[in-house]
Amino acid sequence: MEQHNIQDHLIRQKELIKYRLKKLNDKQNEIKSKSLVMRENTMKKYKEMQRVLEEDCRITLSLLEIEETATVHALDDLIDTNCVLLKDIELQLNQGLMDNGLKPVERVITMFDNRVQELLRTTDPGLVKLDEAKADQLLGLTNNLLLFIRSQIPIAKRLLKTYSTEVILDPTTAHPKLIISSAGDCATFTDVWQDVPEDKGRFDTTLNVLSLQSWDSGRHYWEIDVSEKLYWELGLTYPSISRKGQKEDCWLGRHADSWCLEYFDGDYNAWHGGTAHPLPISTCFRRIGILCSFYGGLVTFLGVDSMTPLYSFCTGTFTDALHLALCPGHDLQGTNSKPIKICQS
Template sequence: MIRGKIIRKYQEIQAALDEDLRITLSHLEMEERAAVSALDGLMERNCSLIQEIEQDLDRLTVAIMAQTDTEPDTMSLLSYPKQQDMETLDRVMDLLNRTDPSSVSLDEVKADQILSLTNNMLLLISSQTPIIRKLTKSYSSEVYLDPETAHPKLIISPKGDSATFTDTWQQLPDLPGRFDTTLNVISVQGFNFGRHYWEIDVTGKTYWELGVTYPNIPRKGTTEHCWLGRGAESWCVEFFDGEYTAWHGGVPHQLPFTKRFCRIGVLCSFPAGLVTFVEAENMTPLFSFCAGTFSDGLHLALCPGHDHNGINTNPIVICNAPSPTDDL
């Protein structure tokens, strides 16, 4: 139902643009026809002018020959043809000025205004498309990472916007909420309603996991449910060795992508019970999970992965995450 309505709206937009293009082009074509008609008229007038010039030259030739035959005085011989020649030259220049093709041109100012307006229309449409990008970004929510949940081999930035793997086990308090086996960290903020969107920068990484989780995800020991997406408490997309896999409830879904994306978007919708992953630059859909109804609040969850033989040292970064002290 909604799909059909959206398709019809896009068809109406396309029809409106096509009609506007038709009207604009018809006006331009009408003006072009008028200019061509004017040029045709000038060409005819120029042909007439050429004929008149040829006739004047013939008359001058006859006059010169007649004066030569009667052997007039020198002044008369020189002055008459010269006078006639100057009169003819004046007529020729006058007619050429009045029939100059360069005097026929379209309204360049109007054309520039049309071009400017169409460019403004393009900028407006471009600023609103893809529509899904505009809509999705309107759901952006600020989050920062909770260092008290981070595995001891993760360094959380002071602003709480990134997590970096370190091979050194940091001496940190063994808090109940800290992951002690999986390289996970979750956000301080949890969300229970509405729609929320985050973008995660994974540039240069060869291994990462990211998604959302209920706060009751297991955090201690080697149970598989501590991993993102391996239990019923979390949903995630994983990238490892050039392959993408979506996980929930321990069920893997291989994704048909091979390009190493730089930024991943995560959208959760409580009204629809949806968790959606996209490639954020072009809003390319990666995978969607439908939970129907969420049973608890959701936290953003990240795993930057181990160093992967020294090729996965870059941090995993929440784009535009605020500092924990911003509200103080």
């Protein structure tokens, strides 16, 4: 190829790359713009819900306060009536029973007896009541609203559930000291070395097991039950993860082929590429969620109990299919004997 032809060819290649870069930058700006709009619209809806609830709360409390004001005022009137008669009696006592000699004793006693009896009849505290039945009804309606809201949130969990992907564990990959349930949803450590067939895909040192399925596109979400466990590891891995020997390449997250969340005795660490990322979290979650998005090269771990984001790996682009990977850990003298289980709902 002549020199000028080579130059023309390279110039065309250069222009192709420049055009692709422009498209990539445009796409990046488009995603940022769309994401901003989605966040702003979502925030507006939450603020609107907050305003609606605050206004409803204001109205409800106002009605309760109005009734309180009315009943307190009614009691004030009754108290005043009692105070008037009390003063009259005290005045009569100070003046003497004969009221300067103009009234006989019996007449004075009878007059005050009648007034006192009438007062006791008309100022019975039981006559003044709050509408507690209506108040209880309001409280019940409020509680029902609270229960409904709680049933609908976290909204993020309802969204993630739409990405739920069926998965079962592959017993041919499980370390011989792991018992895999017949349903393929549970891994339990045992001190007894299981009589299992030799398999090139079986882990022989680390207590790992992989999913039978693998995924190379789309978005996927799983929840793992780790309740009552002192130690566990879970994550995603390429099928190329080492399976044999003592080297750390067999451990989840200790190389570039896998992403892992590890829990041990209250401490969380996210692992990838041999680097640990300690997490400032003290909550002992009963369920851990894993979200994987091939569109964004994303692996996110969440504490499902409160939908708390724990750690996210933004890998850019996955280079192979991914398997779910679990490690229930040793039983640690019975303190970690519970299984690690995939939640199917």
